[in-house]
Amino acid sequence: MYRTLVSAALLLATAAFAGANAKPVAPSHVRKGGAAPAISDAALESAIRQRFSRSKAASENFQVRVAGGTATIEGRTDVIQRKGAATRMARAAGARQVINKIVISQAARDKANANLANGRRRVQVKRSEVARR
Numbered sequence: 001m002y003r004t005l006v007s008a009a010l011l012l013a014t015a016a017f018a019g020a021n022a023k024p025v026a027p028s029h030v031r032k033g034g035a036a037p038a039i040s041d042a043a044l045e046s047a048i049r050q051r052f053s054r055s056k057a058a059s060e061n062f063q064v065r066v067a068g069g070t071a072t073i074e075g076r077t078d079v080i081q082r083k084g085a086a087t088r089m090a091r092a093a094g095a096r097q098v099i100n101k102i103v104i105s106q107a108a109r110d111k112a113n114a115n116l117a118n119g120r121r122r123v124q125v126k127r128s129e130v131a132r133r
Contacts, residue, residue, distance in 0.1 A: 039094050041066040047093040048073075055089065057082050062102065069096035078105045080112055 039047075045066040052058055060082060062075035071090040077083060083102045090098045 039069075041068070044069065044071065044094055048090050048095065051089040051093055052086070055085065057086055057089070062086060064090070066095065069094075070099065071095035071097070072099040072101065074101045076103045076105060078108050080104055080108050 045064055048064050048066070048071055052060075052062060052064070056079075057077075060075055060077050062073050065072045065074075071093075073086050073090060083100060083104060086102060087098045087100045
């Protein structure tokens, strides 16, 4: 019995000592180094417009507004993929949130539906399937 009491006392003393000197460990999923540097709304809007101007989306003339780190993108497009690309470019420029109000034309929707109906879709094709054609 004496042995169990001594073991328990040593265990408690060790735990108390370790708890007093232990440093909190940050989880691995937490970003280290503090908060991301704040970017002004005007600078963010300019960065998004620069990204648009360097891409194929430049011809679409999308309107961009930024308020509080949230980018709102408006406009029309005849290419379905440009809607998603605009969101990705805005996020890459530093937008915390993106509200995408880009409208896809009916002609682009009809073309995509026709491609799906014909079984044509953009996928990676195995080389063996290309040789059979």
